Each structure stands twice: as structure tokens, then as C-alpha cells.
Amino acid sequence: LIEFLEGALKTLLCFCAEFAPNSIIAKSTAPQWELAHMETTNDANEGALSTLHIMLRCAPHMSLSQFNA
Numbered sequence: 001l002i003e004f005l006e007g008a009l010k011t012l013l014c015f016c017a018e019f020a021p022n023s024i025i026a027k028s029t030a031p032q033w034e035l036a037h038m039e040t041t042n043d044a045n046e047g048a049l050s051t052l053h054i055m056l057r058c059a060p061h062m063s064l065s066q067f068n069a
Contacts, residue, residue, distance in 0.1 A: 055067055
């Protein structure tokens, strides 16, 4: 447990350094923030994967090309 917590502390300190007052993130402009925006979760891909999984149960010989059509 101690090894895990020590590793977690190192990672947390590296992560926090990215948000320090003089860091690149702190100095970035609003347009740069918009360019760097990304979704926080992978819900869109997971939803598509779930749909594919269900379709393959109904039609096990369906190709990926047929699914994407």
C-alpha cells in the first residue's frame, strides 16, 4: 500500500505541475483552450461498440462494412 501511495504522490505532483502559475497551461489563451478541448469520456465510442455487439448477436455473420453502411 505504501508503494502504491508513493507512486500516486509522484504522479499527482507531475500532474499539478502542469497547472502551476507559470506553466504552459496557465499561459495559454482562450483560442488555444478551444483548440485543445476534448471530451472527458469515451461515451460516443462505447455506445457504438455496444450497438455493434448487439447487432453481431442478432446477425453473427455481418461484416464491419455492413454495420457501418
